[in-house]
Amino acid sequence: MLMVQASLDGILLGILFALIAYGMALQWGVMNIINIAQGDLVILGGYIAYTIYLWGIHPAWGVIISPIIMFFVGWGLYKLVINKVVDRDLFISILATFGIAIVFQQLMNFIFGADVVVAQSEYGTTMLFDNSVTLPNSKIFSAFISVLYAVALVIYMKKSRLGRAIRATAQNARAAKILGVDTEKVYAATFGINAALCGIAGALISITLTLHPYVGLPYTVRSFMIVIVAGLGNLPAVAVSGMGLGLFEEFADYILGTEFRIGAVFMLLVFILVYRRFKLSKKREYLK
């Protein structure tokens, strides 16, 4: 039964990771930057949901309020810093967003305190198989909301004018510019949408898991990992590898113990990269 428990937990968690990874893939594909502050945007989104919970509003409303606020945070961040690193070396964007991540962590530490917090959704739990598997309803809710938003975003990207402009810019920024797309605006919107996705994921994390100012980086690494396994812009693959990662994590937690959980995630990243490298080097190629 432990296996069933871990599998269900892992899959539900994985859907959440996939949502964050989709945001990462979006900005990586469109703007060619790797955002180390991704996880900290997630945590910030979570704290927004937690704040409205403290005001007495049900934290589930966070999945609507948090992305709206986070969109503007992302937009502002783009105007302030990111627009200066878009066309530069990827390492510059990694370092610059690393700096942003440190600032975010510290500001969150000042504003919300260094305690581990969680917003109580009071959704209760579902018992399965003669009460041997417990499933918090909040996890089911979070997986449902993630899928809902992901589908909505895919439709939006396919149908809307902005979505078309974003996809055009991702394919060839210069050509898009010639054809009248305001790429600057597209970049800002992309980063805003990414931040909004982080906001949704954060709000869901605030009711299903726990929040702490310094736990952002593992979320960044998870989403990076999902993206390099799934590739850019391949949503089904992102979903599947997200669930795979969730499963891996839950099983690592049961087998190795909770203290090695984050270590296992980072080691998995190293192993995936090294595996891909050896596979490609047989063809005398390398990861690009």
Add this chain to the structure above:
Amino acid sequence: MGNIKQKDLILYSGLIILGLAAPYLFSAFKVQLTYLCVLIVLAMTWNLQGGEMGYNTFGNILFYGLGMYLTASVQVGMFFPLAEWTESGGEKTFVHTTAQYFQGIGVGLLVSAIVPAVIAGAIGYAILGLRGHYFAICTLGLGIAAGEIAGGIEIIGAGQGFTTPPFPAEIVDTEARGKFFYFLSFALLIGTFVFVKYIYGSRFRLILNAIRDNEDKAEAMGIQTMKYKIVGWMCSAFFCGLAGGIMGGLIGYIDSTDVAFDGREMGVFMVLMAILGGKGTLWGPVIGATLFHFFKEGLWTLILGWQYVALGVLIVVIVVYFPEGLMGWLREKYPERFGEVIDEKDRKAQVELK
């Protein structure tokens, strides 16, 4: 040429005399000076990697932390059972004699130089096959994973940390501890500088630069790039391990994520210092580290609590606005000083093109 050599000689001997006299001149700042030496070593070895070879690594912190744990473990383990030492959590049940202390730290430093270098060689083939940002992210993962894993291993203190042996109580001179660690780190600094300077004058540097500028072409020219990349990384690991070992003894307490594998501080500092001074130059990291250390020590106390915010902002500002660093800026301004000849016609033509 003779003239320049003489100037260099005066400069170097002046710096060495200053370095030797520093603990007596600024007696109250011995710990800070030790930090400065270690920071310069870390920045110079990072520069060998990120500046010369073009492999921007966040993972040198791995060797630094490894060196720290290895030195302390060897120093304790040579004379006492290690598990009981960490379990007692630094209580004075076991006491090193003076001879034991210095023997321990000597052997410990030797181990902490060799083992990280060997590990760098062992994992180098797998990791250095990655390029660009994949390498950066992979090494970032390695450094953090090492911290998380070290925090779960009981024999080196797990989450509670590891107290390194205290300086022998038989030495009455209260200044002795500070002086000992200062001269140790200063010796390491001189060793590192001489080594890096030697590399700067050698063919090895040209190969590393070729790898940085275009690895495929370097390979096509018949350079076995992988071999040189691994050797380059092993050199970095060697000195990072030593720096970590000295730092562990100085701080006196090793925590897995806050002191040893401290990616949030040391791991970022070394990158920042090298970039601030100027990547790919001999003096850049030295100047960058010195400036950074003064800035940090001067400002940290003024803006207590906000130092990480300031650090984050500093990273963004340096990276976005000064990616070439101080030496790069000087080079742009006074190219003749760096032995670059500018063709006026060519320059004008390029300006017109713009």
